[in-house]
Amino acid sequence: MSNIPTRELYDRYVIQTYGRFELNLARGSGCEVWDESGKRYLDFGAGIAVTSVGHCHPRVIAKMQEQIGTLVHVSNLYFTRPQGELAERLVRLTGPGKAFFCNSGAEANEALYKLARKFGNETAGGPRIGIVTMRGSFHGRTLGGISATGQDKVKKGFEPIVQGFAVAPSEDGYVAFNDCDGLRAAVAQPGVVAVMFEPVQGESGIHPATPEFLRLARQLCDERGLLLFFDEVQCGLGRTGDWCGWKTIAPDVMPDAVSWAKGIAGGFPLGAIWASEREVTLKDGTKKKLCDLLGPGSHGTTFGGTPLVCAGANEVLAVVEEEGMLENARTVGAYALEVLRKIASPKIKEVRGIGLMLGIELAPDFSTGCDRAPSLWMVDRLHEAGLLVIPSGTHALRWLPPLNVTRAQIDEAAAILAKTLA
Ligand SMILES: Cc1ncc(COP(=O)(O)O)c(C=O)c1O
Structure with a gap:
């Protein structure tokens, strides 16, 4: 096996069709993932709406x-x-x-x-x-x-x-x-x-x-x-x-x-x-x-x-x-909308969604102080704080967590978002 660091393997050997974030993810369980250094993240991207029952569900x-x-x-x-x-x-x-x-x-x-x-x-x-x-x-x-x-x-x-x-x-x-x-x-x-x-x-x-x-x-x-x-x-x-x-x-x-x-x-x-x-x-x-x-x-x-x-x-x-995940997507999704709307930051223009497809539109005047798009800049900051979300265009963030996400995990993610915006 190679002892070249993961990032360098990509730089040298992978055709660069993706704009990737600086994260080397190594393992996952339920709604959480860990990077190569052992740092934990709440995974509210779920592989862009893919890991619907969470990572490594025992039955699967x-x-x-x-x-x-x-x-x-x-x-x-x-x-x-x-x-x-x-x-x-x-x-x-x-x-x-x-x-x-x-x-x-x-x-x-x-x-x-x-x-x-x-x-x-x-x-x-x-x-x-x-x-x-x-x-x-x-x-x-x-x-x-x-x-x-x-x-x-x-x-x-x-x-x-x-x-x-x-x-x-x-x-x-x-x-x-x-x-x-x-x-x-x-x-x-x-x-x-x-x-x-x-x-x-x-x-x-x-x-x-x-x-x-x-x-x-x-x-x-x-x-x-x-x-x-x-x-x-x-x-x-x-x-x-x-x-x-x-x-x-x-x-x-x-x-x-x-x-x-x-x-x-x-x-x-x-x-x-x-x-x-x-x-x-x-x-x-x-x-x-x-x-x-x-x-x-x-x-x-x-x-x-x-x-x-x-x-x-x-x-x-x-x-x-x-495991009742349709019902969970409806009720916890509605709860997440409520919690996100309560953040009421001037840096958020709109929160919208249906079930566990949630969109957070950043304010048009959101300033990052650099040439990185506001959505990407926010995703970088949220990664530092331990939350994975998916950017959409220049000003939107998507929350697409697993369908069995809990209210406690929504609260944790919302607290990270609120603190990062502040
Ligand atoms: C609505 C929709 N259709 C099609 C695709 C393409 O799917 P895939 O990346 O698996 O080819 C995507 C991927 O994001 C999607 O969101």
């Missing part, structure tokens, strides 16, 4: 240890029990339909784009390939992902974007989030086949959709024969206090397909989509269910849904269910 460790000694991988040329059981669980949590497994959020969204293309190319009125997405959204770092994402900074240097995105009649081709008139204008563009958005925008600093916007999107898609996709990669599977993030906002709305990743397997790499049983009529007049449109040979990935990762995901989701 036991299940993974059992599965790792049984069967890790055989490929999707064969059937394996954990993948089938996970699909059954996801359908039970969402609605009638079927699931597909991949490895990440960006890849889950790629499956949605391909589903939209297949639908747009093979149903009457096609070809239609336009996918309407929102300004401030984030859908991942693949070429499709950056094309769907309504933020210039992710595209810079990688132009041109993939055809079929940025189709709205606005300056940048994206719809302002929650802008009902903008959405109406976008779906009326020729060649549009789908509307896709995050029910709660995460990377932009926690912005929930309004119930009106969710309902209008469903109505417009129904009127025009379009598909409605929800990117639940960050907000899904418990984070808002519901299995389906959008149901916390508008329980009566159902999308045609959903993407997941992040918290689905508590830290093991897994992405997935669910597609509904909506009936679609192909150009030759035959009918199919939407969830059967991607047939054999049309899509796949070597590692998608291995027995190991699916066994882990099944256990993570069982733990969320059996």
Whole structure:
């Protein structure tokens, strides 16, 4: 093994695509992590909304240890029990339909784009390939992902974007989030086949959709024969206090397909989509269910849904269910909002959130006395004080703790934040 310090290994050998913080994390347990020097931190980032049941949950460790000694991988040329059981669980949590497994959020969204293309190319009125997405959204770092994402900074240097995105009649081709008139204008563009958005925008600093916007999107898609996709990669599977993030906002709305990743397997790499049983009529007049449109040979990935990762995901989701973590996300999330709002510092412009997706917007005149963005400067100071949180843009901080975070841990984190702001 190398005796070069960790930081230097990265400098020498890792392609520097990330702006990393100066922390070498070595181990974790529940809502806490420790660095290489043994310093403890409260982990309110949870790997960016990933470690949903906390670090090293004993039930998840036991299940993974059992599965790792049984069967890790055989490929999707064969059937394996954990993948089938996970699909059954996801359908039970969402609605009638079927699931597909991949490895990440960006890849889950790629499956949605391909589903939209297949639908747009093979149903009457096609070809239609336009996918309407929102300004401030984030859908991942693949070429499709950056094309769907309504933020210039992710595209810079990688132009041109993939055809079929940025189709709205606005300056940048994206719809302002929650802008009902903008959405109406976008779906009326020729060649549009789908509307896709995050029910709660995460990377932009926690912005929930309004119930009106969710309902209008469903109505417009129904009127025009379009598909409605929800990117639940960050907000899904418990984070808002519901299995389906959008149901916390508008329980009566159902999308045609959903993407997941992040918290689905508590830290093991897994992405997935669910597609509904909506009936679609192909150009030759035959009918199919939407969830059967991607047939054999049309899509796949070597590692998608291995027995190991699916066994882990099944256990993570069982733990969320059996240990009351949906309820905890709702009640402790509401408590956290209350506690954060009580801080009432002039350095905070706004606190917003839903379940355990909490956004703290720093005041526009927040001064750091240096050229470091206020959000990054604050994250540095919070690290020094023993709290991990996630920056969003230049002025927002996100709290995305594990779904079993306690009120005492919220109090501890809020005290660190208040003291740091003071
Ligand atoms: C809403 C949303 N979609 C997609 C992604 C991309 O997921 P991944 O990083 O697993 O590719 C993210 C990641 O932050 C996300 O927040």
